[in-house]
Amino acid sequence: MSDRRLGIYICSCGGNISDYVDVGKIIDAIKDEPDIIVCKNTMFTCSDAAQQEIVNDIKENNLDGIVVASCSPKLHLFTFRDVAKRAGLNQYQYIHVNLREQDSWAHTNDKKGATEKGIRLLRAGIAKVRLTEPLYPLKVETIPxxxxxxxxxxxxxxxxxxxxxxxxxxxxxxxxxxxxxxxxxxxxxxxxxxxxxxxxxxxxxxxxxxxxxxxxxxxxxxxxxxxxxxxxxxxxxxxxxxxxxxxxxxxATGFEAYQPKAGEFGYGIDNVITLPEFKELIDKSNGKIFYNNKE
Ligand code: SF4
CATH class of the missing domain: 3.50.50.60 (FAD/NAD(P)-binding domain)
Incomplete structure (x- = not known):
């Protein structure tokens, strides 16, 4: 157990998450874990109002770590790092959990399973944020x-x-x-x-x-x-x-083309060839592609 003050935010994404994951159950499962001071569900966590709410929570509760469970970090990692910065929290004391692409969208036919997975994803995020420390950029001399x-x-x-x-x-x-x-x-x-x-x-x-x-x-x-x-x-x-x-x-070492065994992916069956073989056929053709003596 650590001595942290954590804020946890779970986004519904207007139903993109909450239609397939029982967000209430996730909150019930994690809200009483040690160190959690704030645990909230928000409809659109990336909205200006929700971002400001997180900033206020961090300042008012002196939070030293936050977890946002929402969409892919590709979309909003920097949004929430910026939220942390605006609240005076080191941006690396924010942990992102992908509850949409890696859970709700991946398990649209299994709400119970998706909810259990969501609880595990959140617990992993909470365990990770407990270990965070403020990080600062370094300048390193480099050979040009x-x-x-x-x-x-x-x-x-x-x-x-x-x-x-x-x-x-x-x-x-x-x-x-x-x-x-x-x-x-x-x-x-x-x-x-x-x-x-x-x-x-x-x-x-x-x-x-x-x-x-x-x-x-x-x-x-x-x-x-x-x-x-x-x-x-x-x-x-x-x-x-x-x-x-x-x-x-x-x-920049390129790639090796995979060479399937006979029968693998249908390779060797009439007209099933690999992409490099197909490219070779095109390069040798004069507008018409011939394979096995057939056009
Ligand atoms: S933060 Fe991501 S998951 Fe939440 S509302 Fe915005 S786009 Fe949807």
């Missing part, structure tokens, strides 16, 4: 040099963007050629540019810049340090081992 791992389209584009910011960039590629998946592709939707040409243009652009260094046949063998100052040991084909210090690392 970036390592980009992978010389596919993402890595090459990122390198040019970083170079434009005035940073020195080292791109490493484990294979002997750059371009990743894109260089194998023909016309790309929607501009119809050829994959190989896109990569060639990026390489021309990179070669014009004296703050980008590109190494093929190169892998990382050791990494130490932390954000702002990483020490990286590279194994290159031509220059042996190299040591570089960078402030940041971008991982």
């Amino acid at each position: 040099r970036v390592l980009v791992i992978g010389a596919g389209i993402a890595g090459l584009r990122a390198a040019i963007g970083l170079s434009e910011l005035g940073l020195e960039v080292h791109i490493i590629e484990k294979s002997s050629a750059v371009g990743g998946w894109l260089i194998k592709f023909g016309k790309i939707y929607s501009h119809n540019r050829i994959g190989k040409k896109i990569i060639e243009d990026l390489i021309v652009e990179i070669n014009k810049r004296d703050n980008i260094f590109l190494y093929t046949d190169t892998e990382i063998v050791e990494k130490s340090g932390s954000l702002g100052n990483f020490a990286i040991k590279l194994k290159t084909k031509d220059k042996g081992e190299l040591l570089i210090n960078v402030g940041a690392i971008i991982v």
